[in-house]
Amino acid sequence: MANGSKQNANPAQQQYQALAKSKEPKRPLLLNCVRAFVTGGLICVLGQAIMEAMIHWFGYDKMKAGDPTVAILIFLSVILTSLGVYDKIAQWAGAGTAVPVTGFANSVCSAALEHRSEGLVLGVGGNMFKLAGSVIVFGTVAAFIIGIIRAIVGEGGGS
């Protein structure tokens, strides 16, 4: 069974896996989508509101207003994570709290908190990107590939 995929499972195992599958409660996909849409949407509305406030009251222009907005959202997410609330909201909201920048902040903050007991260097420093690391790596790889495609195909789109 070292690398046993379903193909090379023996008949008894295949039979059992079919039984187990039939007894497995399904994730409520549609409900999860609705919840993710609502919470994800609300986080975006909040972000938009902060951005508008930055433009109208703090004198940022449209291009620069995104920076303080993201910083504030990250700050809020870190506060909620530290208070032990973010993971409870996330169990309800699913992708709604995972996809926005708040989810990224939560993954970094929760890992940093968790490994604080192993010290600042080996614990916090060495572990805070253990979940976010793959997002950064594959985000960079994807951006690199898209960049090459854009260079080959020509400017197009955008400004």
Added chain:
Amino acid sequence: MLKGQQSWLFQNRPVIRAASSVVGPEEGRGPLGADFDVVHDDLTIGQKSWEQAERALMEEAAKLAIQQAGLNESQIRFFVGGDLLDQIISSSFAARTLGIPYMGVFGACSTSMESLALAAQIVDAGGADYALAGTCSHNCTAEKQFRYPTEYGSQKPPTAQYTVTGAGAAVVARDGEGPVITAATIGRVVDMGIKDPFNMGAAMAPAAVDTLMAHFRDLGRSPGYYDLIVTGDLAAVGHDISLELLKKNGVPIEETTYSDCGLMIFDRSRQPVQAGASGCACSAVVAYGHILKRIRSGELNRVLVVATGALLSPLSYQQGESIPCIAHAVSIERGGNE
């Protein structure tokens, strides 16, 4: 004494002189909350790290059991214990504090009954007058080691289980009053190719059924011999599957009350535990806190506890391996003169 292929019949009738159960806040809020000796309302147990908290639970449970037995640490010959953490540090570090000669065992969540069976075997064979069996788990150390950081916002599927925060310990004695350990069946490792670490119940159910059937075969008993048969931590999904498997194999499980510690300790309708409970402490605190009290009070006479364990590591499932599982059964009966 060996009976059949993989069971022990304890002819000298070792007794559980005393047992203790120490739990965390969520377990205290559950339906069995009143049965536990100590309920902590702080998950950190006043410690600096989750690992220290788990260790503190083990030390507290061990000391409490020894004290309730009317003994002190120096009278306990051996401590048999284990837990879920890498290199079973909770038990080993607790053993350092206790200063009792120690054997560390690992059976994942089946450690509760593995340690009790071994302690009973040592006492029955004349290897000790008193032996201590114990195990512990902590929700946050298990999350940290096997899943994600505790505060990470990931949505758990309905098949996931909630690791119990707690510790249980039992003092097994050569004689005296208390529930008697009459037999034990040591399980073999069963792997039906389930790979989903968020569906441990489905992975462990075949191991529980394998050990149950071995127990009935080796001892010539049927389920009706027992007032209650409980599995360790199959929870809703695994319990359901195990019932189906028992039926398929012609085991008349309807003769007895058949339940699961992972379903008894929490009220799934009002506690955020998905399919139910898991962890070394799950079967330990239900057996030592709830079930032994029922046996002492005379509500139950014969109980079989089948603790189930999933023998995976974070490394093995990330490398795509399936989850090998095991179950150990211990038969506990009411003593003669109670």
